[in-house]
Amino acid sequence: MPERTGQKILLHLASFMLEAHMLNRRKKRLADRGDRAVQSVTEIETAITNLANEDLLDLADIFKAQPRTPIGDMACAEMARRNISL
Numbered sequence: 001m002p003e004r005t006g007q008k009i010l011l012h013l014a015s016f017m018l019e020a021h022m023l024n025r026r027k028k029r030l031a032d033r034g035d036r037a038v039q040s041v042t043e044i045e046t047a048i049t050n051l052a053n054e055d056l057l058d059l060a061d062i063f064k065a066q067p068r069t070p071i072g073d074m075a076c077a078e079m080a081r082r083n084i085s086l
Contacts, residue, residue, distance in 0.1 A: 048074050053084055061086055
């Protein structure tokens with residue numbers, strides 16, 4: 001009987017360790033996804049900043065609908081920085 005109890009304890013411990021490992025992998029995967037999202041937003045912001053005035057105005061015109069989208073907000077912020085408007 002004690003051997004069976006020991007086996008149950010080992011089985012529970014193994015199950016717990018597997019769940020902890022899976023949780024750690026999930027946390028890393030989510031963190032990596034967040035890092036990639038931040039990198040993508042940074043690249044979009046850089047691309048908007050590098051647009052010529054006419055292209056920036058075209059982009060702002062495309063995304064001027066209300067409620068404004070994040071890209072529309074970025075375009076409007078860049079237009080305000082350059083002191084240009086539609």
